[in-house]
Amino acid sequence: VATIKDVSVQAQVSIKTVSRVVNGSAEVSEATRQRVLQVISDLGYRPSLLAKSLVTGKTNTVGVVIPHTAAYVFAHLYFNQVLRGIGEVLEQHRLDLLLHLGRKDMNYAELYHQQRVDGLILLAIPLDDPLHHELLDGRVPAVFTCRVRENDNPTNWVDSDAAGGIEQVVDHLQSLGHREIGFLSGPDNLVLARLQREGFRHALRASGLQLNPEWVRIGEYSFESGRRLAIDVMGFDRRPTALVCGDDMTAVGAIRGVQSLGNQVPTDVSITGFDDVVLAGYTVPALTTVRQDGYQKGRIAAETLIEIMNGSGPDPPRQIVLATELIVRDSSGLVPNCQENRL
């Protein structure tokens, strides 16, 4: 492969001059420029961005870290939305995206220290992740698309108001007359799941409803887990009239589970989701859910990171809570046999 040196020799100019015409910088006489350009094309010379990065310290690449398996990541349409938001912004800034999945064993900050990326966007980080301090205290340019700890941290993040979102659905269900409400939650090591459960408890308490611990189950945000949990809960003597789910896949699974037991949704049980992934509008019955704007989340995260990389990052760190929106479709309905329904 031809190097800058080969070009300089062939074109009879100094290395620096070649560098100049390649980078379009400084003034180079038109004659030399043309000659160099000619040689470059003759030799098929390609500047090595690698070498350039080594000296400039810039890679023009943003790392996106999702510490879950590829199977998990691409099965959850939520990530799709966030990636789309990130992708659009990076595209616009002509930055590349280094996608780093799985391998929880590794310290993500490495990606930055190894000089493979100029900054990091981190998605769905588990609470028990051994996150290195430097990611939290701003030593590494990083933005999270989730709160990382329950207590606040001096780091940049954008997250949805998960607790508030759950409160929205619970209120909605209540207005339909439901007073016996269960919750199919996500894994305990995700802040999202904790916030949702907190929102759930809060909403119940606020309206004087009883929380039945038997009806609050921990799953893993998947179709299968939703199906199993729903069947479990509906197997008790005392059964809820509504099931709030921590994500849409869980909800779809729960619907199937409940149906397999011979119950109708929403006639017998109301079931709601969370995320509003593209699928939610198409299921039968179409899912009543809480929309969290993953796309916006991705965009904001990417934009914030770019500011940071340009040295104009927000101080103190930017911490944004995105509002959620209740999307009422067909999987929620009036509580069955309910006199006190006040709709």
Add this chain to the structure above:
Amino acid sequence: VATIKDVSVQAQVSIKTVSRVVNGSAEVSEATRQRVLQVISDLGYRPSLLAKSLVTGKTNTVGVVIPHTAAYVFAHLYFNQVLRGIGEVLEQHRLDLLLHLGRKDMNYAELYHQQRVDGLILLAIPLDDPLHHELLDGRVPAVFTCRVRENDNPTNWVDSDAAGGIEQVVDHLQSLGHREIGFLSGPDNLVLARLQREGFRHALRASGLQLNPEWVRIGEYSFESGRRLAIDVMGFDRRPTALVCGDDMTAVGAIRGVQSLGNQVPTDVSITGFDDVVLAGYTVPALTTVRQDGYQKGRIAAETLIEIMNGSGPDPPRQIVLATELIVRDSSGLVPNCQENRL
């Protein structure tokens, strides 16, 4: 940031020795090793993969090129499947994934020449893409997940049997009595779309059916395009009884379009998709479609690329056609008012 040199000074050994302990190579006396390790941890030294790559010529990164906007890529669940397949294999080999979207202006081979990746996987490359020769003649380690030209090229690719898949649905529709069949196709610059249309023509001819050019429309693989095209076609005096679509999003859009005209699917018109994205099973009516195994495609592409990068690539190039599978669900049904139905 601490460099290898800092460590060597501090530990009072040569740079090379530090390099040795870092890479676990060669024999280093246990005493020195411990001392060096200690200094490394004291200084918080991180080897720069960038510098290492410059000298070794290996980046441990695979480039995935999708020359479409982020919006398009993440709206099409098909890419999700392929990325999942690729992601799983790379994960397993501890390789990173550099996702390169949009920017059709750039010669993708650059990614390799700039030494940012060790090899390339290319998805959904348009026919009119100014692909540089080196991608086709094996000068750059590359695998395509689509045929790149209609005529064969000496390059590695895995693709689905799109023509065969369309023949499968057409046969299915015929067995339901349909003889008036339309086709909502994808853009003309995608080989996929061309193969599908070819399969369509072939299937009709093989069974002595007439092809009505008015019913063959070119769209762009999207909900909106499917909706519009379906409305168009159903607006003619002579209308087809079945509409074959080039992808699932088109089909879902077509269903909605047809419904908006007051027709039932499949009672009045049968509509079929292509891909079998996760959504297809959930729509109302659930989509009859052709499953192409994007996941497998991704896996094979990644595995082939890794072989190539290891110098044990297939020769001649590996060119695989993956079989498709007809998935019959609820959007296809008996042709309306049809005496000659032989089911």
Add this chain to the structure above:
DNA sequence: CTGAAAGCGCTAACAT
């Protein structure tokens, strides 16, 4: 077992 020197391909001062 360990070290010195050369260089990967490029840019950044600082000349000229």
Add this chain to the structure above:
DNA sequence: ATGTTAGCGCTTTCAG
């Protein structure tokens, strides 16, 4: 307007 000289942080001969 152009060239010279140092490196960027690491690995690799080839010697000790």
